[in-house]
Amino acid sequence: xxxxxxxxxIDVDKCNGCRSCEVICSAFHAADKYGTTNPARARIRxxxxxxxxxxxxxxxxxxxxxxxxGRNQYIIDGKVHDECAFCRASCPSRDVFKEPDxxxxxxxDMCEDDPPxxxxxxxxxxxxxxxxxxQREEEAxxxxxxxxxxxxxxxxxxxxxxxxxxxxxxxxSTK
Amino acid sequence: xxxxxxxxxLEIDLSRGGIERVETxxxxxxxxxxxxxxxxxxxxxxxxxxxxxFSPDNLLIxxxxxxxxxxxxxxxxxxxxxxxxxxxxMAFSMMGGFWAPELKYAGYDKVILRGKSPDLVYLWIHNxxxxxxxxxxxxxxxAIETAELIRQELNEPKAQVSAIGLxxxxxxxxxxxxxxxxxxxxxxxxxxxGDKGVKAIAVRGTGDINxxxxxxxxxxxxxxxxxxxxxxxxxxxxxxxxLSVLGSPQEMxxxxxxxxxxxxxxxxxxxxxxxxxxxxVEKEWTETLDNARTRMISCYNCPLQCGATISMPGFPTYMMxxxxxxxxxxxxxxxxxxxxxxxxxxxxxxxxxxxxxxxxAFALELYEAGILTDDDLPxxxxxxxxxxxxLLDRIVRREGIGDVLANGTYWAAKAIGKxxxxxxxxxxxxxxxxxxxxxxxxxxxxxxxxxGEKINITQIQGQFxxxxxxxxxxxxxxxxxxxxxxDDRFKQYFLDWEPRGDFSNPYYPTVEMCCDxxxxxxxxxxxxxxxxxxxxxxxxxxxxxxxxxxxPKFISAGAxxxxxxxKLKQAAKRYRTLVRAxxxxxxxxxxxxxxxxxxxxHRFPELEKELLDAYYRFKGWNDEGIxxxxxxxxxxxxxxxxxxxxxxxxNGREAAPSREAVVEQASQ
Numbered sequence: 001x002x003x004x005x006x007x008x009x010i011d012v013d014k015c016n017g018c019r020s021c022e023v024i025c026s027a028f029h030a031a032d033k034y035g036t037t038n039p040a041r042a043r044i045r046x047x048x049x050x051x052x053x054x055x056x057x058x059x060x061x062x063x064x065x066x067x068x069x070g071r072n073q074y075i076i077d078g079k080v081h082d083e084c085a086f087c088r089a090s091c092p093s094r095d096v097f098k099e100p101d102x103x104x105x106x107x108x109d110m111c112e113d114d115p116p117x118x119x120x121x122x123x124x125x126x127x128x129x130x131x132x133x134x135q136r137e138e139e140a141x142x143x144x145x146x147x148x149x150x151x152x153x154x155x156x157x158x159x160x161x162x163x164x165x166x167x168x169x170x171x172x173s174t175k
Numbered sequence: 176x177x178x179x180x181x182x183x184x185l186e187i188d189l190s191r192g193g194i195e196r197v198e199t200x201x202x203x204x205x206x207x208x209x210x211x212x213x214x215x216x217x218x219x220x221x222x223x224x225x226x227x228x229f230s231p232d233n234l235l236i237x238x239x240x241x242x243x244x245x246x247x248x249x250x251x252x253x254x255x256x257x258x259x260x261x262x263x264x265m266a267f268s269m270m271g272g273f274w275a276p277e278l279k280y281a282g283y284d285k286v287i288l289r290g291k292s293p294d295l296v297y298l299w300i301h302n303x304x305x306x307x308x309x310x311x312x313x314x315x316x317x318a319i320e321t322a323e324l325i326r327q328e329l330n331e332p333k334a335q336v337s338a339i340g341l342x343x344x345x346x347x348x349x350x351x352x353x354x355x356x357x358x359x360x361x362x363x364x365x366x367x368x369g370d371k372g373v374k375a376i377a378v379r380g381t382g383d384i385n386x387x388x389x390x391x392x393x394x395x396x397x398x399x400x401x402x403x404x405x406x407x408x409x410x411x412x413x414x415x416x417x418l419s420v421l422g423s424p425q426e427m428x429x430x431x432x433x434x435x436x437x438x439x440x441x442x443x444x445x446x447x448x449x450x451x452x453x454x455x456v457e458k459e460w461t462e463t464l465d466n467a468r469t470r471m472i473s474c475y476n477c478p479l480q481c482g483a484t485i486s487m488p489g490f491p492t493y494m495m496x497x498x499x500x501x502x503x504x505x506x507x508x509x510x511x512x513x514x515x516x517x518x519x520x521x522x523x524x525x526x527x528x529x530x531x532x533x534x535x536a537f538a539l540e541l542y543e544a545g546i547l548t549d550d551d552l553p554x555x556x557x558x559x560x561x562x563x564x565x566l567l568d569r570i571v572r573r574e575g576i577g578d579v580l581a582n583g584t585y586w587a588a589k590a591i592g593k594x595x596x597x598x599x600x601x602x603x604x605x606x607x608x609x610x611x612x613x614x615x616x617x618x619x620x621x622x623x624x625x626x627g628e629k630i631n632i633t634q635i636q637g638q639f640x641x642x643x644x645x646x647x648x649x650x651x652x653x654x655x656x657x658x659x660x661x662d663d664r665f666k667q668y669f670l671d672w673e674p675r676g677d678f679s680n681p682y683y684p685t686v687e688m689c690c691d692x693x694x695x696x697x698x699x700x701x702x703x704x705x706x707x708x709x710x711x712x713x714x715x716x717x718x719x720x721x722x723x724x725x726x727p728k729f730i731s732a733g734a735x736x737x738x739x740x741x742k743l744k745q746a747a748k749r750y751r752t753l754v755r756a757x758x759x760x761x762x763x764x765x766x767x768x769x770x771x772x773x774x775x776x777h778r779f780p781e782l783e784k785e786l787l788d789a790y791y792r793f794k795g796w797n798d799e800g801i802x803x804x805x806x807x808x809x810x811x812x813x814x815x816x817x818x819x820x821x822x823x824x825x826n827g828r829e830a831a832p833s834r835e836a837v838v839e840q841a842s843q
Contacts, residue, residue, distance in 0.1 A: 127478030
């Protein structure tokens with residue numbers, strides 16, 4: 001099955017670290033559109049370590065309920081990048097992509113608007129073309145339809161891990 | 176609700192360790208906007224002329240501009256204001272970077288430091304949490320190094336840090352405050368920070384900045400962005416590379432340095448090297464820059480790439496800005512390779528890249544002249560480049576002769592005596608200037624040099640071309656889409672301006688036109704400095720995206736102020752006059768308002784007198800450059816004239832021609 005994916009390709013070599021993407025993202029998504037600016041609310045952030053030449057814009061992906069087991073490091077062109085630098089998840093291990101007030105996760109919505117915009121505003125405001133808007137077709141696996149009960153169980157497994165859920169069901173079945 | 180600004184200043188009493196959040200009066204925003212404007216008001220109110228730079232009663236004010244933290248593109252500047260130890264006047268140096276917006280998001284417009292800390296400290300401002308923290312372990316560290324160490328120990332990679340290096344700690348009169356890719360360098364404000372015992376101010380903020388009329392404001396930002404794109408695709412033909420494009424300027428992008436290397440002077444602002452820029456030099460310098468430059472970088476919310484990360488073999492990576500690219504190179508009569516190396520060390524030490532190289536070249540000239548001897552410079556190396564490194568190390572530590580030189584050429588010459596005065600030839604108001612020595616007097620520049628209170632030409636010049644274009648057709652083409660002019664009469668001034676003949680310097684532009692042009696330049700800079708706008712998108716440039724016509728709209732839609740062009744000009748005039756009032760209170764008079772004597776070879780004393788007389792009248796100042804009672808009244812600054820009368824600076828009976836009368840005269 002093919003599906004259309006809207007995404008932003010990131011050319012880290014072109015990023016100048018100005019954070020305009022954060023500015024316009026936070027303004028667009030303000031409760032009163034453009035009424036406030038606050039990069040801490042942005043759904044994109046630039047990981048910026050100028051002296052190490054690390055300039056990585058990352059836009060927010062899905063919420064991850066649990067921390068990763070470990071943080072790997074990648075050496076690219078002699079630069080050490082933390083794995084988290086490229087991760088788009090809002091997760092418990094760091095404070096990015098969370099509403100500063102509520103702590104709720106933030107996720108990029110490609111600037112959904114009515115009428116629709118030509119491209120997300122971070123892309124429009126990135127004058128150096130580090131952010132490139134793309135719509136591409138991707139092969140999607142046919143996902144097996146889940147029954148309602150399985151969806152509930154899956155979220156329990158996601159939260160507590162598989163074994164505790166099995167144990168709980170086992171306990172319940174002996175009662 | 177407050178728009179664009181937070182309405183809160185942070186008052187820090189370093190002597191007692193007091194921290195206070197103070198709500199500001201919205202009426203002051205209407206009268207003085209913000210940034211430089213409100214800084215000047217605070218300085219006038221709280222730092223009387225008797226207070227010296229290194230007195231605990233001197234204030235050191237870090238202010239975000241009024242529109243910093245909004246989406247206004249390129250509006251990111253921090254305006255630092257205090258009394259300068261070198262000029263003894265008001266200093267208001269500025270820096271771009273990321274600090275000012277972060278301060279806004281933390282919930283403050285300004286940080287106002289008073290008193291002195293007994294021990295070296297740094298401030299940590301994290302939204303509502305503000306701490307004065309011990310900085311003993313940071314003593315002697317470089318400015319950039321300090322910022323990194325603070326971010327690490329706070330575990331706050333997103334904190335923005337302004338810091339001083341060794342020069343600031345040791346109160347060098349031209350010490351800077353460094354902040355990542357920017358610095359506030361002029362006037363020795365880093366020395367005041369060091370005197371107050373503050374090594375750094377770290378800020379992290381996660382709050383909102385409000386916009387009064389959001390949709391309108393974003394529309395204005397989009398227009399600016401579109402015009403930036405247009406200018407990128409349409410550089411201005413016929414002017415030098417840095418003036419043809421926007422930027423602060425884009426020195427890191429540009430390889431062609433013919434104009435700077437052949438028109439600016441080398442050494443102690445002495446030698447002009449025509450024919451210096453050969454193909455060979457161009458090839459060598461291009462290679463040097465290409466190899467050193469890792470990435471072109473920007474300040475907050477700005478697409479222009481005026482800075483770069485620079486890595487020279489054997490030196491840590493640093494971020495270079497603007498014209499420091501060439502100042503060390505030219506002072507030492509050396510090459511770009513040397514310039515980029517020594518600038519790394521100078522950035523960590525935190526010194527002004529205009530003054531520092533000139534002070535060192537001055538010292539070496541005194542040595543050659545026998546005024547300074549081997550006894551004064553024990554251990555001076557033989558090589559020229561080594562000598563510059565050697566002197567720099569001593570100046571920032573105030574070791575030996577370094578202690579004398581650390582006060583700048585003016586004061587050092589006084590201390591050394593033996594005719595050293597003649598070698599400190601390139602200062603205005605005791606402050607080192609760009610090393611420019613030219614032929615024919617340029618009347619517009621004469622006025623800007625003489626009366627500019629930034630005391631730095633690059634921050635006065637602006638949207639009117641620096642020189643006439645030779646061909647009339649070229650001039651006609653230039654004025655065609657020149658909508659930034661405040662009035663169409665400026666187009667005519669420019670159309671008629673010729674390189675030679677009756678309509679050339681120094682008698683054309685006429686005295687009245689010069690007043691008009693200088694007023695425009697100055698106004699733009701003062702507006703930028705209140706809003707926190709970078710001159711690289713505004714006052715410094717020909718055909719800039721920001722100008723007198725769209726600024727009122729930005730202010731009105733952003734900050735919710737009821738303003739228009741007339742009101743904005745009046746506000747800018749008000750705080751510009753207040754800056755002058757502060758300096759007049761400190762003794763600045765007509766005698767101080769002059770360029771270096773050798774700035775131009777051909778001088779015209781009568782014309783110069785006429786220019787200054789006319790400009791003073793135009794501004795509503797008396798013959799001594801003191802704002803008159805009447806003009807102060809017109810600006811709502813009666814409190815200034817009352818103080819001047821009390822101090823005997825004015826006698827209360829002066830009258831100056833009204834501004835309207837002078838403009839009328841100018842248009843005749």
